[in-house]
Every structure is written in C-alpha cells, then in structure tokens.
Amino acid sequence: MQAAIILFPGSNREQDVHDALERVTGKAPLKVWHRDSTLPKADLIVVPGGFSYGDYLRCGAMAAHSPIMREVKARANTGTPVLGICNGFQIITEAGLLPGVLLTNRTLRFHCKDVHLRVETSQSIYTRRYNAGQVIRVPVAHHDGNYFADKDTLDRLEGEGRVAFRYCSEAGETVDEANDNGSARAIAGILNEKRNVLGLMPHPENATDPLLGSTGGQGFFASLAEALA
C-alpha cells in the first residue's frame, strides 16, 4: 500500500502517522508539500493533524481552500481513500468531503489525554479489523473537536451507519463525562457516503506502539493495511 501524506504549513503530526503506517505496511508513505504541482498516485491520502496555517481564521479553513485540496477532492470522488485526523478532519470537513463542523471544545480548553472510543461499525476499510461495539483506548489532542451538525444530518449519518467512532466510558457507555469536547451524539469520527473518506478527532497513530502506553490504534492501521494491500 502506498500512502501519501499532505503537508500544509503548520502540520505537525505527519511523522506520527507516517511511522504508524510504515510500521504496519512496511512501506514509507510519501510526504507531499501542499504547493507541489502534482499529487502522486496513492492508495491512501492522509491529511494529518497539526495547526495548518496556525488555525488562523478557523481551524482547517485556509488549508481547505488550497489548490491541492481540489485534487484530493477529485480523488476522493473517484474512490481513493482519504483519511483526515484531527486538524485533517477539520480540513476535509471544511473542504466539504464530510458534513458538519468541528467547534471549540465545550470546556474552551485544549485536551490531551487518552479517551475510550466505541467502534460503531466494522463496515469500512478503516475499521474492518475491529468488531462493532468494541471499545478501544486512544489519545486525543485538540482544542476544537466538538462535532456539530443539524439534526437531519446526524440522523442520516446514524441511519446510514456512517458514525465510525463515539466517545464512551471504559465500559462502552456513551455517558456525558466521556464526551469532553461536547460532540453531538458523542461522535468522534464519521465516514462519507461511499465510506472511502474518514475523519476523526482522536489519534490512532499515537496508539500503535505498546511502549507508548496504548495500542488501541493498531486495529485501525491493520484494517487499512489489509484492505489496501
């Protein structure tokens, strides 16, 4: 599997996802600078975490309008998997690849901690190695991860099985205390209609190495490696 990671000025978790992908696929992803004129052929496009353009204006808003995102959208529409993590989720949402918006955390503060996620569907290339209902532990690190969409959109996401992850307690219950950022219906990650685009706020890439304390993200990258082999 050949992955390509898009770099914007201010991206800062590109190496984390690079290492997680390389560990599971054995192949180093390409890093593509946002001003490079062509996007190489890739089996997976990753928009990584960070503070693209310093989060000025609105998180992800400026990167979403950069020329390379037109190409990313075109690829997504023809079926290429596109993964947006954290700031990448904000960017691809701003770019219209996914519905809704990421608002400021309800605490108005940055949160960096391990959280529990319930895998809501195993029907995607990102989650096929998990069981639906499985609880995993992965970190979050964001200031604006409060997912919001109107009721119809949320109903539709749920009805079509497009909610990939929800914040939950260790026992798997979607309790309010487990939803630090205040996301609508505790949503942590969603899929597009074709299920090839996934955006999520948590960082599975920081939970793939037992030495670093949690391995809840291993299944995520194993799913991709298996699906895109």
Added chain:
Amino acid sequence: MSPDTGADAAATLDQARQFGLSEDEFKRACRIMGRTPNFTELGIFSVMWSEHCSYKSSKVWLKKLPTTGKRVICGPGENAGVIDIGDGDAAIFKMESHNHPSFIEPYQGAATGVGGILRDVFTMGARPIANLNALRFGSPDHPKTKHLIDGVVRGIGGYGNCVGVPTVGGECNFHPSYNGNILVNAMTVGLARADRIFYSAAAGPGNPVIYVGAKTGRDGIHGATMASAEFSEDNESKRPTVQVGDPFTEKLLIEACLELMESDAIVAIQDMGAAGLTSSSVEMAGKGGLGIELALDQVPTRETAMSPYEIMLSESQERMLMILKPERQELARQIFDKWELDFAVIGRVTDSGRLVLTMHGRTVADMPVGPLVSEAPLYERPWTPAPALPELAAKTIEAREPIAALKQLVACPDLASKRWIWEQYDHLVMGHTVQRPGGDAAVVRLPGRKKALALATDCTPRYCAADPKRGGAQAVAENWRNLTAVGALPLAITDNMNFGNPERPEIMGQFAQSIEGMREACLALDYPVVSGNVSLYNETNGSGILPTPAIGGVGLIDDAAKSVSLGFKREGEIVVVIGETKGWLGQSLYLRELLGREDGAPPPVDLKAERHNGDFVRAQIRAGVVSACHDVADGGLLVALAEMAMAGGIGATLSAPQDQPAHAFWFGEDQGRYVLTCRSADALLQAAQKANVPARVVGKTGGAALTLAGGNAISVAELKRLNEAWLPAYMAQ
C-alpha cells in the same frame, strides 16, 4: 558621523538612568566611545549591560559552577548547552525565565517564553523534541493567582501545541512570596547530530548578514531592561514591553532553519531573543572578534517609520540572524521562500571590530564591539549569609494521625495533581513519549532508536529560603534522583536562577550560597551545568520571592523499554525503601500544611549517600528487578507511597518501625530516598546489604486501600478523588 539633530544628538545622564544605567556605567560608556553616545548607541549600551544580557551581578558566582565533563560538547555561553548522548547524537537544551512578562501579560508572556527557548535550541541545529516548564504562583487565595494560572497555562499550551513539540513535564507550586512576581521557567530539549552543531561566532569578513523570520515591530522594546528591574504598582503600564508570539511562524522557522542546516550554507546563526537585533549582532561579532555593518532600512518591518533605536531594541519574536557563505545565499533564499518567511540581506561582516549601523545611507551608530562586550560592568556585590535555622526534633512536633494527615497533604495545592495543567499541553505529539507528565521524570524515546532521554525540572524553594546552600544542593540532588528513579543515568543540567534584588546583601547571599550548594552537588554527582539563565529583581514593592534555583536535568536510558514508572504494577509485590529515614520534619510540608509552620532547618543533603543510593537503584532497575520506582520528596514517605498507589490503582499494606515517631517516619523529608517494588525482596535486600545501601521493607502491594498495620486505612479511590479535585475545583470557582 555628525551628531547633530534628534536621535543623533548626544544622550544625557537622565536618559541613561531611564534606561537603567547607573552614572558610573554611563561614564564607562562615554569612555569606551571616546565621546558621549547618541540615543541609539545609549540604547544599545543599556540593553547589552542590563542584568539580563550581561549577568553583571551573577557572573562572578556562575563561574564557580562545574561546566565540563566527558559528555559536555558545549557548556554555557552559547545559545544552549550541548551534550554527547552516544552514537553520534547530541542533546541540546536550556531553561529560561519569562517571569516579568508573564506577570504583566500571562498568555503572551508564557507563550513567548516557550518560543524563545525553542529558538535557543533549534538555532544550534537541533530539532526540539520536548518542552518542560517550572511554574511558581502566589497563594491560591491571592486575587490574581487564578487569572495568572489560566493565562500562563493557555500561553504555554497555545505555543507548544501549535509548534508540535510535546510538553512532557514540569512542576508547579504555590507560595505567597510569588504573589506579585510569578515564575515561568521554560525548558526545551532538542536532538542534533554531534558533528552538526551550529554556533554563533561570526566569521569571514565580507560574508552577508541575513535576517530571517517574522517582521520587526514595536513590541518588546526594552523588554530586557524591564526584566532587569524591580516591579512596582505601575507594572500594568509596562504591557507594551511584552512581546507577542506567533507559534505558526515559529513552526515555519524551525522547519526552514533545519532544512537549511542540512546544507553547508550557514557560517554562524543566532536567534534574536532578549535585546533583539542588538544582542544577536553584537554577540555574533564579539565572539568572532570581528565587526558588523547593518543597513537598518533593509530590516523587514511591519510598522512604518521605525527609528534605528526601535529597530535595534525591538524584541519582536520569531526572528533569526545568520551569516551565510555568499555562494549559498540563493539556496537559502529559496528555502525561506518555500516556507513563506522573510529573508533579507541586511549587512555584512567586517574586520573593523565595530558595530556600524546605517539608515538610508547615513551612519546612525558606530561603536566598538569588543569593549561593549568585554568591558561590560561586573559587580562583586556585597552579600550576607542567611542565618542558620535551628534543627527541629521530631518529638517536639505535634503528631497527627497518619491517614488523616495524608488526606490533607495529597489535597494541598503543592501536592494536588496537576493533571488539569498538563492535559492542556499536547504531551504526545511526535509519538515518542514513553512516560507522560505526572511521574518523577518524563521519558522521551529518540526517533528511530532504542534509547531515550529522561527529563525533569526541580527545586524546593522553601528549603532554599531556609538554607540557600542546602537548598541549592537539594535542587540538584532531587533532579538527579528523579532521573535515576526512571532508570536513567543523569548527564547534565541547565539552571534557571530566580532571585530577588541582588543589590540587597541578603538576596546576594541567597544567590551566592545557592551556587555553592549547587556546585558541591554537581561535583559529587558528576552532573555539570551546560546552560542556564539568571533572573534577578524578582521583587514587587521591595518584597522578594523565595530563592528559586530551578534545575532542569537530562538523563540517558539505553533502552526505553527498561525504564520504570512510579505506579504499583501488581498485587503481592514487596515495597522497599532505599535510603535512611531519620524523620526530618524541619521545613516539611507536614509542618507547613498541617501545623501552619514554615520553620526549622531543611533536611541535610548527604551527597555521598545520594550518589551511592542512586547508583544502586539504577543498577537494580537496569537488572530488571524493579517493577516500580519513585523518589521520596515533598511530603515524605507516605505521600510517595500514596502517589504510587494512585498511579497504579493498587493499594498496599504498610508498617512503620516501632522505634521512631510515626509522623516523623511517614512525613519526614530526608533526602536520598527511593521507594521500589519487586516480586521478591530477598535478592534486592542482599544486594543492598552488600553495597552498604540502607534498605527496609515497608509493606506489600495489594487490595484497594492503603492500610497502615495496626492503624487506619484509606481507599485508593478516595485518595485519587482528594488528589485530583483541588486544582479543577479551584480553577472553576
């Protein structure tokens, strides 16, 4: 030049005084110049000779610290210290204060503190891999404290999170002496190749002088001077001297500089920190024994009609000065273009030994570099030793029931969990944080390697106030112990000396004696000082802070997988205390928090025992015998045990010896101690006996409570609730 009108006119003694220079210093400047300096030149003298830049009160004492060792590649004097960590790798690190700005404008003050220390480290060719901070706030009851905590924490997070360097550790405590003068000390650790270190000495007359990064504005003018004076009630009016940070530009600057450093383009490089373009250009020329000519109209500015004085003294952030090989100038320009940063040729290196500044072709300053640096005033200020305080006998101190006392201690501001703070810092970005905040030391693995660095900051200011020499030694020893407790070999430190007004003999005495204590500890522990920062005049309306020599330490772990953390790991393990427990209660938190007393002599630091015990513990960790390890510090043994129980979510049954008062045994703050757990104590105790290291079994892990044999118990859940509740509740008030 023709000193005729306006800024070119000769400066006056009154102006010099306003800039913080004494009459003698003004006369010295006139003598060096051979005439009276003009306004711009006077500004340059005043910042170069400020306490902040010249270390004029502290230098004679700092020279006493050991700064060399087989691991030291570069000691104090450069942007940061450099040590050899094997395999051709180098660790580059430094800690620096941003105290005054953080009190005036907490968000920007703390944020730019982080930005400044990051630049000091990547200037030398290192990619920053970890940030730490040491914070001291006033009493929680003081009306400004909450606002200051909120702003400082947001500022540190806002900057560090955005640049994508994990903030992995630090310390935070409270004392009324910081009510009007908080301390914000930030530390950065970077990783470089030992054969690719970049220095600041200018070389090659004719080489271009390049300005890169953000534009220059009118912010932070005279920040270094402000940081070199006492505070008074009017400090609110000094807000314009605080710089404004832009972490996004800093992130681009890091990437651009590191990309350029892959080539051979750079002759010398220096960040523009305190005193901005002035100190960077003067220091580069001074170190190279050369001169420098700058055309100030070429400096990228973000405001119109800036005067030479403003351009030279601005402390706008995210700027660097470089001297390049002329043939590599275009390559460098392309890299900075890619990162959308300003790149301007603003001058050239000369062999004149003079700093010559021009504006639109007219010379506006012309001064000798050598004397500006080497003839800076140096003071041997008078000092008086701190009066010795009496030793307090444990039996004269009221005994409280240990579990009740523990409940109060784990919830007191100094010992309460600081999770609320460090969860606002991205401590995981870069993906190498092996041990997160909350333990004795953070452990950060090096990319692509097995080995890791252990990092911690430490100081116990109440000990330093009671006995500065003991306190100085204790700060170094505790730091060394914290690194040892995770299994690291401590290699070197950076120091951040925060003190009051050095013109007062008792403050100078605190400084001198703290240095003496640090010196002895550094020598005994083979733990040299490779970089540091001095922050004096931490006083408001004549009332000084507790002397606070904060120590930032770096240690090496050969195999990250072998580091241990403090949490109890399994039920049924033996709990062993290493080191002698005499029950020293003077200056303890027990005394302060339960009995409201801040008195007595602080615990002595037996450096021989410290080293001996630490070397033993490290060897046991490396041998794989130890499942958890924690140093015994603030609060004493029972607090250390409670912290291990809370971190592991496992209780323990504990017993105290009969021949000692229980409160002294559980809460005494004797130094040089560790708590270990292991599956079977026999081998460990035998090894300790053989090594002549005091070791005592105090209990066994298991259950959901800490239970004292023949006494009370408390559940680990209740301990956690008490420990975690205070700070979030306080901040939510």
